[in-house]
Amino acid sequence: xxxxxxxxxxxxxxxxxxxxxxxxxxxxxxxxxxxxxxxxxxxxxxxxxxxxxxxxxxxxxxxxxxxxxxxxxxxxxxxxxxxxxxxxxxxxxxxxxxxxxxxxxxxxxxxxxxxxxxxxxxxxxxxxxxxxxxxxxxxxxxxxxxxxxxxxxxxxxxxxxxxxxxxxxxxxxxxxxxxxxxxxxxxxxxxxxxxxxxxxxxxxxxxxxxxxxxxxxxxxxxxxxxxxxxxxxxxxxxxx
Amino acid sequence: xxxxxxxxxxxxxxxxxxxxxxxxxxxxxxxxxxxxxxxxxxxxxxxxxxxxxxxxxxxxxxxxxxxxxxxxxxxxxxxxxxxxxxxxxxxxxxxxxxxxxxxxxxxxxxxxxxxxxxxxxxxxxxxxxxxxxxxxxxxxxxxxxxxxxxxxxxxxxxxxx
Numbered sequence: 001x002x003x004x005x006x007x008x009x010x011x012x013x014x015x016x017x018x019x020x021x022x023x024x025x026x027x028x029x030x031x032x033x034x035x036x037x038x039x040x041x042x043x044x045x046x047x048x049x050x051x052x053x054x055x056x057x058x059x060x061x062x063x064x065x066x067x068x069x070x071x072x073x074x075x076x077x078x079x080x081x082x083x084x085x086x087x088x089x090x091x092x093x094x095x096x097x098x099x100x101x102x103x104x105x106x107x108x109x110x111x112x113x114x115x116x117x118x119x120x121x122x123x124x125x126x127x128x129x130x131x132x133x134x135x136x137x138x139x140x141x142x143x144x145x146x147x148x149x150x151x152x153x154x155x156x157x158x159x160x161x162x163x164x165x166x167x168x169x170x171x172x173x174x175x176x177x178x179x180x181x182x183x184x185x186x187x188x189x190x191x192x193x194x195x196x197x198x199x200x201x202x203x204x205x206x207x208x209x210x211x212x213x214x215x216x217x218x219x220x221x222x223x224x225x226x227x228x229x230x231x232x233x234x235x236x237x238x239x240x
Numbered sequence: 241x242x243x244x245x246x247x248x249x250x251x252x253x254x255x256x257x258x259x260x261x262x263x264x265x266x267x268x269x270x271x272x273x274x275x276x277x278x279x280x281x282x283x284x285x286x287x288x289x290x291x292x293x294x295x296x297x298x299x300x301x302x303x304x305x306x307x308x309x310x311x312x313x314x315x316x317x318x319x320x321x322x323x324x325x326x327x328x329x330x331x332x333x334x335x336x337x338x339x340x341x342x343x344x345x346x347x348x349x350x351x352x353x354x355x356x357x358x359x360x361x362x363x364x365x366x367x368x369x370x371x372x373x374x375x376x377x378x379x380x381x382x383x384x385x386x387x388x389x390x391x392x393x394x395x396x397x398x399x400x401x
Contacts, residue, residue: 005342005396006265006361013270015260018278019252025282137271 021138027226066097068109068122075101075124078133081109084185089154089198096158096196098189103137106130106189110146110158110196121148128162128222129191142222143168143213147199155199157208163191164221165213173207176200182213243291243300248284251298258363259305265358266309268343276312280305295372299365302373306355345395353388356381 066081068074081099088094093113101107105126112120126132128140145159161168161182170178178200182193213222256277263273263280284304291300346354355374359365365373367381376384 004361005345005392006357008342009265009268009346010261010362013257013261013264013273015257016274017253017256018274019249022252022278022281022285025278026285137274 066109067111067120068107074122075104075107077107078102079188081107082186082188084108084189084194085183085196087196089156092153094153094156096194098160098185098194100130100133100189102133103135105132105136105138105140106160106192108146108158108160108194110148110156112153121146123159125160127160127190127192130160131190141224143211143224145170145208145211145224147208155203156197157199158194158196159211160185160192160194161213162222163193164215165193166216167214167218168195169212169214170208171210171212172203173209174203176203243284243288243297245285245288247297248281248288248301251301252281255298255363259302262302262358262362263305263309265346265362266306266354267313272312273309276309277305279312280308283308296369298363299369299372302359302363302365302369303375306373342396345392348395349388349391352376353384353391356384357388357392360385 069077069081077099079100081097083095084098085096086093087096095111095113097109097111099107101124104124107122107124109120109122123144123146125144126136126138126140127144128142130140132140143159143161143165145157147155147157149155157170157178165182168180168182170180172178178197180195180197182195185192185194208226210226211222211224212220215221259277259280260273263276264270267273267276281301281304284301287304291297346357349357352374356370359370359373367378367385370376370381371378374381
């Protein structure tokens with residue numbers, strides 16, 4: 001049987017659809033989360049996860065019984081999740097957890113310490129300073145974020161940033177600015193720091209215009225401009 | 241009339257495989273091909289208000305994917321004949337499609353002929369859709385396709401020696 005030459009060019013083609021990845025590129029919330037937000041489901045409500053893919057969670061053997069590893073589809077950990085920080089906002093305690101994944105870079109979750117996990121979020125992205133595996137897809141980012149809004153937990157923003165950043169500045173689309181210190185994580189995760197903050201009550205919308213990581217001298221070492229679908233603005237244009 | 245997110249997603253799910261094969265044929269690298277498809281669809285979403293309803297959405301999205309593949313390909317065009325030393329050691333060329341003879345022949349075709357050929361072969365586009373994708377006349381598609389097939393057949397004969 002003669003094989004068409006053009007089929008020879010793509011003989012080993014194995015297409016793996018990733019629509020959520022397309023949405024992440026344009027900064028749109030994953031479709032499942034939008035509907036979770038609109039129907040006010042309690043289990044998981046996250047407003048925007050930039051270039052971090054929130055996927056159905058898979059039951060994966062792990063040292064701890066984390067919610068994101070209990071139900072189908074989470075990126076496979078390449079090492080066990082670790083608690084980076086614990087805190088409390090409005091007398092509601094939370095944990096910031098992170099783990100390196102085999103394919104999606106660093107996965108970060110902010111998980112309230114309530115039984116149902118209401119208000120918990122998780123996102124993953126390759127981060128500058130965090131070792132990649134040979135299966136990691138996507139370019140490294142200097143900074144990214146997750147935000148959460150729910151009825152049962154204070155609104156917040158959190159995420160990883162390259163290890164050189166001592167401060168993170170977040171510009172919201174309302175014109176307000178939040179400036180946060182970063183904190184270190186376990187060395188096992190790599191040269192990466194983190195930030196987490198409750199959003200001020202005055203903030204009417206958590207829609208983020210720009211995130212910047214600054215070193216001890218105030219020099220920008222990380223920058224990201226989220227873009228809404230249809231915006232047409234190149235993601236890093238405001239950072240250059 | 242604009243393209244909706246749902247319509248673009250429908251194209252992604254129904255034709256993503258074809259777009260991927262087109263990008264892989266164009267770029268010769270599985271990761272770059274995946275990147276081109278993802279970026280192409282992202283561009284379609286960002287620019288969906290620019291779709292005016294002339295021609296199919298699929299053809300309009302194809303233009304976004306082709307442009308994304310073109311931008312990625314400017315970093316190094318693997319459809320051009322590969323360096324012989326690199327090809328002789330496949331271990332040095334990860335994720336490359338090992339078909340240097342066909343790739344070499346296709347690489348010598350003019351870009352327009354390659355685009356028409358790929359849209360026809362990998363996505364089974366009709367002439368009108370190809371014309372809309374590439375911004376050319378339908379008659380030009382027919383002539384270009386004929387020329388591409390003839391040229392490729394001749395190139396393959398030369399490669400086979």
